[in-house]
Amino acid sequence: MESDLVWAPDGRSFVYSSSQAGRFDVYRQQPDSGLPPEPVPTVESQFKAVLSFTPDGRGLVIAAFDPVRRWGLWLVPLGKEAAPTLLMPVEGRDFGAVVSPDGRWLAYNTTDSGRSEVYVTPFPAGGQRTRVSVNGGWNPTWVRGGNELLYGSRQGRDVNVMSVQVGAGTVFTAGAPQPVLSRRDLVTFAATSDGERLLLSVESGDTPPPYISLTLNWTAAMRAR
Numbered sequence: 640m641e642s643d644l645v646w647a648p649d650g651r652s653f654v655y656s657s658s659q660a661g662r663f664d665v666y667r668q669q670p671d672s673g674l675p676p677e678p679v680p681t682v683e684s685q686f687k688a689v690l691s692f693t694p695d696g697r698g699l700v701i702a703a704f705d706p707v708r709r710w711g712l713w714l715v716p717l718g719k720e721a722a723p724t725l726l727m728p729v730e731g732r733d734f735g736a737v738v739s740p741d742g743r744w745l746a747y748n749t750t751d752s753g754r755s756e757v758y759v760t761p762f763p764a765g766g767q768r769t770r771v772s773v774n775g776g777w778n779p780t781w782v783r784g785g786n787e788l789l790y791g792s793r794q795g796r797d798v799n800v801m802s803v804q805v806g807a808g809t810v811f812t813a814g815a816p817q818p819v820l821s822r823r824d825l826v827t828f829a830a831t832s833d834g835e836r837l838l839l840s841v842e843s844g845d846t847p848p849p850y851i852s853l854t855l856n857w858t859a860a861m862r863a864r
Contacts, residue, residue: 643689648696654679654689663687665701665715681715682723691737700726700745702734712736712747714763727765731755735778738762739785739807740832746771746779746788757790759811771803771813778827782834789819789830798825800837 644655652669657676662685666676681687684703690712691700699715712726712734731750735757738745745762748755757776760768771779776790788803800819806812824842831837 645689645691645699647692648694654692654699656687656689665689665699679715679717682713688734690734693738694740694742700736700738702729702736710734712745724763726763727760733777735790737779737781739781741785741807743809744785744807744811746781748772748777748779748790757788759788759805759807759813761811769811769813771805771816772801773816776801780828780830782830782832784832787834788813789828789834790816791825791828792816794821796823797821798823800825800828 641655641657644653646653651671652667654665654667656663657666665679665681665687667679668676679699681701682703684705686704688702689699690702692698693700697717699717701713701715702710703713704710709728710730711728714724714726716723726745729747729749729751733755734748736745736747739762743762744759746757746759748757754775755777756770757772757779758768758770760766771788772790772792774792774794776792778791780789782789785807786805788805790801792799792801799821801816802819803816804814820837822839822841826840826842828840829838
């Protein structure tokens with residue numbers, strides 16, 4: 640099983656999670672090289688999810704499960720001997736975490752308040768965090784050079800993409816969330832870096848609803864075969 644594919648900033652390779660070795664590990668693939676995927680050393684954990692690269696491509700943010708510390712966000716250095724660093728513990732199972740374009744801030748979602756909300760904290764030091772979402776949020780995405788954050792939010796039966804104007808210089812500030820679009824069939828989304836286009840993943844209307852079929856006189860049907 641492969642999941643959580645993330646492209647490197649230079650677009651020449653991508654990383655993903657795979658359970659091909661019996662537990663989830665991280666692999667890096669260079670599509671044009673003709674070489675097989677290369678394992679990426681991370682942390683000792685049965686479950687790992689790739690979340691994002693740092694802007695310079697030298698680090699990787701992942702979520703990993705530890706039986707003692709439970710789920711946590713980790714910074715994994717690439718191409719050198721430095722050890723991974725635990726950024727913070729998080730709650731839940733559906734994680735999103737992405738470093739701002741200037742490398743100073745980390746936007747992430749966690750359920751430690753009782754439901755998933757989006758926060759921003761200094762990167763990589765952590766510490767004080769600012770809640771960006773209102774009434775729930777997930778899948779934070781930086782656009783427009785770090786001046787805007789998008790996130791998903793469910794309101795009743797509708798799923799919204801919300802936009803927040805932010806100031807992410809030496810001090811982080813956030814405005815009030817505003818809806819960009821709303822769809823009942825929205826699963827998740829991705830955005831171009833300029834924020835002008837969204838790629839939506841939606842539920843397929845071609846999938847039939849689950850049903851129970853009752854077959855009468857099935858023994859006669861078997862004899863007819």
